[in-house]
Amino acid sequence: MCFLRTHRLRSCDISDGGCAVLSSALRSNPSHLRELDLSENNITESEMKQLSDLLEHPQCKLEKLGLRSCDISDRGCAVLSSALRLNPTHLRELDLSENKMNELGVKILSALLADPQFKLEKLGHRLRSCDISDEDYAVLSLALRSNPSLRELDLSGNNITESKLKKISPLLEHPQCKLQKLVERDYFSDGGCTVLSSALRSNPCLRELDLSENNFGDLGVKVISSLLADPQCKLEKLELRSCWIWDGGCADLSSALRSNPSLRELDLSGNNFGNAGVKQLSDLLADQQCKLEKLGLRSCNISDEACADLSSALRSNLSLRELGLSENKITDSGMKQLSDLLKHPQCKLEKLEIKSCYISNRGCADLSSALRSNPSHLRELDLSGNVITDLGIKQLSDLLEDPRCKLEKLGLRSCNISDGGCADLSSTLRSNLRELDLSENYFRDSGVKQLPHILEDPQCKLG
Numbered sequence: 001m002c003f004l005r006t007h008r009l010r011s012c013d014i015s016d017g018g019c020a021v022l023s024s025a026l027r028s029n030p031s032h033l034r035e036l037d038l039s040e041n042n043i044t045e046s047e048m049k050q051l052s053d054l055l056e057h058p059q060c061k062l063e064k065l066g067l068r069s070c071d072i073s074d075r076g077c078a079v080l081s082s083a084l085r086l087n088p089t090h091l092r093e094l095d096l097s098e099n100k101m102n103e104l105g106v107k108i109l110s111a112l113l114a115d116p117q118f119k120l121e122k123l124g125h126r127l128r129s130c131d132i133s134d135e136d137y138a139v140l141s142l143a144l145r146s147n148p149s150l151r152e153l154d155l156s157g158n159n160i161t162e163s164k165l166k167k168i169s170p171l172l173e174h175p176q177c178k179l180q181k182l183v184e185r186d187y188f189s190d191g192g193c194t195v196l197s198s199a200l201r202s203n204p205c206l207r208e209l210d211l212s213e214n215n216f217g218d219l220g221v222k223v224i225s226s227l228l229a230d231p232q233c234k235l236e237k238l239e240l241r242s243c244w245i246w247d248g249g250c251a252d253l254s255s256a257l258r259s260n261p262s263l264r265e266l267d268l269s270g271n272n273f274g275n276a277g278v279k280q281l282s283d284l285l286a287d288q289q290c291k292l293e294k295l296g297l298r299s300c301n302i303s304d305e306a307c308a309d310l311s312s313a314l315r316s317n318l319s320l321r322e323l324g325l326s327e328n329k330i331t332d333s334g335m336k337q338l339s340d341l342l343k344h345p346q347c348k349l350e351k352l353e354i355k356s357c358y359i360s361n362r363g364c365a366d367l368s369s370a371l372r373s374n375p376s377h378l379r380e381l382d383l384s385g386n387v388i389t390d391l392g393i394k395q396l397s398d399l400l401e402d403p404r405c406k407l408e409k410l411g412l413r414s415c416n417i418s419d420g421g422c423a424d425l426s427s428t429l430r431s432n433l434r435e436l437d438l439s440e441n442y443f444r445d446s447g448v449k450q451l452p453h454i455l456e457d458p459q460c461k462l463g
Contacts, residue, residue: 023050037066039095048076052083055091064093072096074105081112088115093122098157106136110143113150122152137167148176154183162191169199181208193220197227204232212241212267221249225256234262241296242270250277254284261289267296269324278306282313291319298353299327307334311341318346326355326382335363339370348377355411356385364392368399375404382411384437393421400425400433409435417441 043051054060072080077096084091096109112118144150155168165188171177184196193216200206214220221240227233243249250273257263271277278297284290297306307330314320325338335354341347364383371378393412399405410433417438425436 304334
C-alpha cells in the first residue's frame with residue numbers, strides 16, 4: 001500500500017488526461033496524502049473538476065493544496081469551492097496566488113471562508129496578485145469575521161491602497177480574530193501604515209508582520225514603532241525589507257523596542273540607513289532587556305565602522321543567534337571586529353552570513369583564529385562571493401579539523417577556490433560538516449576527484 005504524504009508536481013505541463021489519472025489514483029488511496037502542489041500548471045475548468053472529485057472524497061484528508069499560477073478563473077474557483085464545501089474539515093492551507101480570479105471569484109471564495117465548518121488557517125501567499133478591488137476586500141473581511149480560524153494571511157501584490165486597508169481593518173479589529181501572521185508586501189505609504197497600525201492595536205494576537213517592499217519610509221516606521229511600543233503588542237517577528245528606511249526610522253524602532261522588548265526577529269535588509277542607523281540599533285542591542293535573536297542587515301550600505309558598533313553591543317548582550325550582513329561594504333577590518341566578538345567566551349552566535357562583501361584571506365585568518373578560541377556555537381557560516389583564495393581556504397580547513405568545531409553548514413560559492421583549496425577542504429570533510437556549497441569556483445576535474453573518496457568515508461557526515 002502507498003503511504004505517500006506529500007506530492008509535488010509544480011510546472012509539469014499537466015493536461016486534462018493527466019489530472020484525471022492523478023485524481024483517479026489518489027481516490028483509490030486518499031487517506032494518507034496531506035500535501036498536494038500543482039502550482040504553475042495550466043489547470044482548466046475540466047481539470048479542476050477532476051481534482052474536485054478527489055477533494056470531495058469522504059476519506060480525503062488533504063491539509064495543504066498549492067494552486068499558484070494555474071490560470072484558475074472564476075468558474076474554476078466555483079468548482080473548487082463546491083468540492084471543499086462537501087468535505088470542509090481537513091484543509092488548512094490554500095494557495096491561489098497569481099490566478100485570474102476577479103470580483104466574482106473572490107466572492108465565491110469568501111462564501112466558502114464564511115462557512116464555520118471550513119477551518120482554513122493559512123491564506124498566505126494565497127491571494128497575491130489576484131487583482132482584488134476595494135469591494136472584494138470588504139466581502140473577504142466580512143467572510144473571515146464569520147470564521148475566525150485563519151492564522152496567516154498574505155494579501156501582497158494586490159495594489160493595496162489606504163481605502164483597501166480600511167476595508168480589511170474590521171477583520172483585524174474583530175475581538176475573535178486570531179490572526180498571527182500578516183504579510184502585505186506592496187506599495188502603500190504613510191497613511192496605510194496609520195490605518196494598519198490602528199487596527200492591529202485592537203488585536204494583540206499578531207506575532208509576525210511582514211511589510212517589506214513598501215514605500216512608507218521613516219514617517220511610516222514612526223507609526224509602526226508606536227504600535228511596537230504598546231505594552232499589549234506581542235509581535236515577535238518584523239520584516240521591513242526595502243522600505244526606504246533611513247537613520248530616523250532606525251532611531252524610532254530602537255526606542256520602541258526598548259519600551260517593549262518582545263521582538264525576537266528583525267529584518268531591515270535593503271534599506272539605506274548606513275552606519276548611523278546601525279549605531280541606533282547597536283544601542284538597542286546593548287540593552288540587557290533586548291531579547292533579539294535574529295537580525296537581518298543585508299545590503300544596508302554599512303561598512304567596517306558598523307561592525308565595530310555591532311561587535312561592542314553584542315558583547316554586552318549575548319542573546320543574538322543569527323546575524324545577516326551580506327552585500328555590504330565590509331572589509332577584513334570589519335571581519336576583525338566580528339572575529340573579536342566570536343572570541344568572546346559567552347558569544348552564542350549560531351549563524352553568520354557575510355556574503356558578497358570585501359573579505360579576503362586575512363579576514364579568513366582572523367575568523368578561523370576566533371573560532372578556534374570559541375568553537376562550540378557557530379553552526380552556519382556563509383562567506384560566498386568574497387575574494388578568498390586557496391590560502392584562506394587553508395585557514396578554514398585548519399579550523400574544521402579542530403574536533404571542537406561544530407560548524408555544520410559552510411557556504412563558499414564563487415570564492416576563487418582552485419584545485420588546491422578543494423584538496424584542503426577534502427581532508428577535513430570527516431568533521432561535523434553537513435552542507436558544503438562550492439558552486440561557481442575554479443577547480444576542475446582534479447579538484448572534483450578529491451571529493452568522492454571522502455564522501456565514501458563512513459565518518460563523512462555531508463548530506
